[in-house]
Amino acid sequence: MSQPKLDILMATYNGEAYISQQIYSLQQQTFTDWRLLIHDDGSTDRTIEIIRELAATDQRICVIEDGLCFHSAGRNFMHLLSLSTAPFISFCDEDDIWLQDKLSTQMEAIQTEDNNIPQCVYCNAYVYNVKARRPIGGISILNIVKDLHDVLFANGGIQGCAMIINDKLREKCLQFKGRIAMHDHLITLVNALFGHFTYIPRRLFLYRRYTGAVTGATDRSLLQRITGFLRRRKPILESSHLDSILDVYHFYTEELSPEIKETFDHFLRFLNRSRWTNAIWVFKDRFRLFGKSSLLAVKVLLRPIR
Numbered sequence: 001m002s003q004p005k006l007d008i009l010m011a012t013y014n015g016e017a018y019i020s021q022q023i024y025s026l027q028q029q030t031f032t033d034w035r036l037l038i039h040d041d042g043s044t045d046r047t048i049e050i051i052r053e054l055a056a057t058d059q060r061i062c063v064i065e066d067g068l069c070f071h072s073a074g075r076n077f078m079h080l081l082s083l084s085t086a087p088f089i090s091f092c093d094e095d096d097i098w099l100q101d102k103l104s105t106q107m108e109a110i111q112t113e114d115n116n117i118p119q120c121v122y123c124n125a126y127v128y129n130v131k132a133r134r135p136i137g138g139i140s141i142l143n144i145v146k147d148l149h150d151v152l153f154a155n156g157g158i159q160g161c162a163m164i165i166n167d168k169l170r171e172k173c174l175q176f177k178g179r180i181a182m183h184d185h186l187i188t189l190v191n192a193l194f195g196h197f198t199y200i201p202r203r204l205f206l207y208r209r210y211t212g213a214v215t216g217a218t219d220r221s222l223l224q225r226i227t228g229f230l231r232r233r234k235p236i237l238e239s240s241h242l243d244s245i246l247d248v249y250h251f252y253t254e255e256l257s258p259e260i261k262e263t264f265d266h267f268l269r270f271l272n273r274s275r276w277t278n279a280i281w282v283f284k285d286r287f288r289l290f291g292k293s294s295l296l297a298v299k300v301l302l303r304p305i306r
Helices: 019-027 047-055 073-083 102-110 167-175 183-194 222-231 239-255 258-272 275-285 293-302
Strands: 006-012 034-040 061-064 088-092 119-129 134-139 163-166 196-209
Touching: 006 019, 006 047, 006 073, 019 034, 019 047, 034 047, 034 073, 047 061, 073 167, 073 183, 088 102, 088 167, 102 119, 102 163, 102 196, 119 167, 119 183, 163 167, 163 183, 167 183, 183 196, 183 239, 239 258, 258 275, 275 293
Parallel strands: 006 034, 006 088, 034 061, 119 196
Antiparallel strands: 088 163, 119 134, 119 163
16 A cells, blocks of 8 residues: 555544444545554453454555553553654544545645644534534634633643644654653643644544443533533642643743743743732733633632643
8 A cells, every 4th residue: 555645643532332333424525545453451351353354355544453451541542642754644543424525625624724834634524423423513722822822721622532633743852852641632732832833623423421421511602611611629720731732832942932931831830820910910911711711710719720
């Protein structure tokens, strides 16, 4: 098989219930010049058997069986990223469903950008109610990322399954030696430092929402999300994400522009100031949550930073 234009990375773990449906949706894409790299993280169900069977019928599917087990979706995806060689890279959850024009739309968009610098093109998604077997009203991505001001307080990045990146961003991310909360958080953060974001305001895949899901709640309205975080008392910055942000800053410090360094400097001051002072400086420093400084300011008043 010749070098494809796009590598699709799929990190799997106990995904037997939905993985066939997801891979079938990849095979139905109108853009066909891709290779699917799959690395399993020690599944105890039939996941590995299923992907072997599918790989036997499609030469574009490559199952990597190297004996490594990471016990972490983020580290598994970063391992796959290190094995990727195509000029463009997409990330694929094992349980989503991609609409037929997802890849063609994103590939067309990213190829019009300056690919001499890191690029990240991302789309939105329908939230798919597993129990009802239908899309529901919510959207998957509520935090539209424009620059670093949208990333630092978000406790996460753009969903990996929503993004396509270029090889320049891959190279920059693979240089990093430090703590990683999740692969998509790192990729979003690094691109905010060195690259450019393009948002496609279309829903190009179905994002499964499970009852009681840990990372879900994307089917709720913005008002419901606001009410939810007002009721909780956990810190604004989760320790794993803060640790990763600090490591990224120290690792890339010498390469950062004066403007990026200034933004980090302002962010670090939030860790040691009073809530009222921080709420005022949210507006002065232009930090945002879900695109709104006002929302972040309210959160800063009601919760500890860390």
